[in-house]
Amino acid sequence: MPATLIAVHTMKGGSGKSTITTILASYLRYVKQKRVLVVDADDPQYSISGIRENELSLYERLIKLTESGHTPKALGAMANTPFEKAMTERLRFNVEHQISPADFYPVLRASATTLRQVDFSADVDFDYVFLDLGGVYDTHIVDMLAKCHLVLVPFTTQNIDIRHSTDYCLMLLDSINEGSLRQTTQIRCLWNKYKFFYDKKAQLIEETIGSYFAEIDTPVAFLKARLQDADSGFDQNKMLTTLSNPVAVEGGKYANTVVELANEILVLCEPAMTTQPA
Numbered sequence: 001m002p003a004t005l006i007a008v009h010t011m012k013g014g015s016g017k018s019t020i021t022t023i024l025a026s027y028l029r030y031v032k033q034k035r036v037l038v039v040d041a042d043d044p045q046y047s048i049s050g051i052r053e054n055e056l057s058l059y060e061r062l063i064k065l066t067e068s069g070h071t072p073k074a075l076g077a078m079a080n081t082p083f084e085k086a087m088t089e090r091l092r093f094n095v096e097h098q099i100s101p102a103d104f105y106p107v108l109r110a111s112a113t114t115l116r117q118v119d120f121s122a123d124v125d126f127d128y129v130f131l132d133l134g135g136v137y138d139t140h141i142v143d144m145l146a147k148c149h150l151v152l153v154p155f156t157t158q159n160i161d162i163r164h165s166t167d168y169c170l171m172l173l174d175s176i177n178e179g180s181l182r183q184t185t186q187i188r189c190l191w192n193k194y195k196f197f198y199d200k201k202a203q204l205i206e207e208t209i210g211s212y213f214a215e216i217d218t219p220v221a222f223l224k225a226r227l228q229d230a231d232s233g234f235d236q237n238k239m240l241t242t243l244s245n246p247v248a249v250e251g252g253k254y255a256n257t258v259v260e261l262a263n264e265i266l267v268l269c270e271p272a273m274t275t276q277p278a
């Protein structure tokens with residue numbers, strides 16, 4: 001069966017495209033054991049593939065230390081940063097579950113040309129392919145979005161991000177009206193870095209976005225799961241590609257919403273796995 005293609009996309013930088021991509025990809029791979037590919041097409045910053053390289057280099061050093069007699073637990077006690085701590089947790093989890101680096105999902109760095117040439121939606125080696133398309137919106141990107149089963153649009157509670165993501169939704173609406181984006185593409189908005197006191201305003205924004213799309217009978221709703229604002233000392237840990245957050249950090253509001261979000265995505269993608277776009 002061909003892969004289910006998912007893009008987390010909006011034009012505003014810093015709204016969490018890459019973070020949400022890696023959180024979902026990691027959860028589906030390491031917790032749900034799905035076959036996952038991440039295509040990092042965010043040229044030139046390639047943040048996900050950069051993080052993967054850093055993770056692998058630390059991981060290899062940690063493996064060497066275990067070979068010279070250190071236990072993963074002892075390495076955890078020696079860790080100085082949240083990143084090191086998360087990686088030692090990964091190692092501990094992997095040793096217990098007999099997971100090797102060969103089980104990490106691949107992160108493919110793709111240029112705009114590769115993106116145009118390869119039909120990732122036809123890939124039968126993966127259950128899910130995530131696209132990090134960066135912050136551009138042009139005809140090539142719309143062509144890619146048209147191949148996706150699901151386009152997730154992140155919103156944060158910052159006014160500037162709300163304006164940009166709302167504009168982005170209106171651009172999607174124009175593309176649907178022009179016929180360059182299929183009406184059957186599932187579009188869902190998603191709160192990221194969510195702060196609980198925002199509930200009233202969030203409801204208003206959700207209604208407004210819903211009303212834009214109601215006129216063309218395209219149900220564009222917000223996902224129920226709101227990805228919480230995790231504390232700032234946690235930064236790189238949120239984006240690791242070799243572990244899933246709920247594995248490293250059990251419980252807590254942030255980790256719980258990761259689980260809720262991933263499960264909502266799985267349900268949304270179920271019909272797509274039997275009905276592939278033309």
Ligand SMILES: Nc1ncnc2c1ncn2[C@@H]1O[C@H](COP(=O)(O)OP(=O)(O)OP(=O)(O)O)[C@@H](O)[C@H]1O
Nearest residue numbers: 012013014015016017018019135193228229230235
């Ligand atoms: N839920 C969250 N809680 C706290 N911080 C977050 C959350 N999601 C993302 N961040 C942080 O916000 C910053 C921007 O996130 P990210 O790099 O994922 O955004 P992006 O949309 O991919 O940006 P760019 O357009 O530069 O590619 C990062 O420092 C990331 O760690």
Ligand SMILES: [Mg+2]
Nearest residue numbers: 017018042047
């Ligand atoms: Mg990014």
